Amino acid sequence: MSICIDPLGDAGLTFFSKISASITHEIKNSLAVMNESAGYLEDVTLMARKGIPLDPDRLAALASTMLKQVQRSNAILKNMNRLAHSLDEDSRQTDLNELVELMAHLSERTVVTKGFRLAVTVPDQPPAVFTHPFFLQNLIWLMVNFVMTVCGENKNIMMEPAKTRTGAEIRFSGLDRLTDESVLDFLAQTGGMMLDALNAACHPAANQGRITISLPDDIRQPAISQQKQ
Amino acid sequence: MRILLVDDEKEFVSTLAERLSLRDIEADWVTSAREAEQIIDTRHYDLVVLDVKMPHMGGRQLRQILEKKQPGIKTIYVTGHGSEEDYKAGSAEAAYYLMKPININDLIDKIKTALAT
Numbered sequence: 001m002s003i004c005i006d007p008l009g010d011a012g013l014t015f016f017s018k019i020s021a022s023i024t025h026e027i028k029n030s031l032a033v034m035n036e037s038a039g040y041l042e043d044v045t046l047m048a049r050k051g052i053p054l055d056p057d058r059l060a061a062l063a064s065t066m067l068k069q070v071q072r073s074n075a076i077l078k079n080m081n082r083l084a085h086s087l088d089e090d091s092r093q094t095d096l097n098e099l100v101e102l103m104a105h106l107s108e109r110t111v112v113t114k115g116f117r118l119a120v121t122v123p124d125q126p127p128a129v130f131t132h133p134f135f136l137q138n139l140i141w142l143m144v145n146f147v148m149t150v151c152g153e154n155k156n157i158m159m160e161p162a163k164t165r166t167g168a169e170i171r172f173s174g175l176d177r178l179t180d181e182s183v184l185d186f187l188a189q190t191g192g193m194m195l196d197a198l199n200a201a202c203h204p205a206a207n208q209g210r211i212t213i214s215l216p217d218d219i220r221q222p223a224i225s226q227q228k229q
Numbered sequence: 230m231r232i233l234l235v236d237d238e239k240e241f242v243s244t245l246a247e248r249l250s251l252r253d254i255e256a257d258w259v260t261s262a263r264e265a266e267q268i269i270d271t272r273h274y275d276l277v278v279l280d281v282k283m284p285h286m287g288g289r290q291l292r293q294i295l296e297k298k299q300p301g302i303k304t305i306y307v308t309g310h311g312s313e314e315d316y317k318a319g320s321a322e323a324a325y326y327l328m329k330p331i332n333i334n335d336l337i338d339k340i341k342t343a344l345a346t
Contacts (some may be wrong), residue, residue, distance in 0.1 A: 021310070021312065028309030029241070029309045033241045033244070035329075036244035037244055040247060065240050112284045113283070113284055114283050115284060185322050
């Protein structure tokens, strides 16, 4: 029996599952810190019952650690919740500053584990476009994974959204090993399909170590690649 | 026995070391593979507890380096990452593979069993 899987749906599920795995890993790390802190409190309580004095400074530090981890877990879950709700509507007016920052947070563990650093610079006036937020998040995640393969020796990647005449763009820079061939490979895979779904276009500038994703002001407009720039 | 704990979560690894010391197990801790490579050149360890996923170099790669520096050193992996692939590979390489959050008594049992073999 063969199973027919919609390629965009398959890409979306892959993206969502990878992010979910990364998030649960983060939460488990946070729980592990809280578990050790609570365990230590249990240990010193047992010692106090045997007459060994408690160290108030150490207890205060433990309380601070636990509060910090609660805030960390809460922030992780808020981001996961925002990602989950990005499928509430097909398309909507989308603040790119918020979306890019969310994706930077959600990708952080993957990026850092691979030894890279992803910095985000956002304009004071948030660029907004009418688009499909989930597909755009998926595209950014694919882009982040792609740019790590073509990043320079310093392993610093910059991601910047900006307003343009025809909509908005998201620029990735620091890509010293970017080549036209690497971009073609990326476009031949899920990246190209996701760009089409968003009516978006990809503009590599290999000699400047930069790649830019152009988004139309409204996803229902003709594809940017067909528009006069 | 002397244990080395390696995990990029500083508050986790430092508190775990403190709790082990309360149980008379001498444990040093570091937060990166690079620090682990340095400290193992200066001290002998019977066993290392390694986080599988760390920035720059994970526990599985680090284990190979530490094994060359101190042949026969025992390894226990800990991770918050539960992929089946990692579990299978990690279980084959290390004495034990524990999921975070860990139970300290369970860890101590595993340390003792690993060192007894």
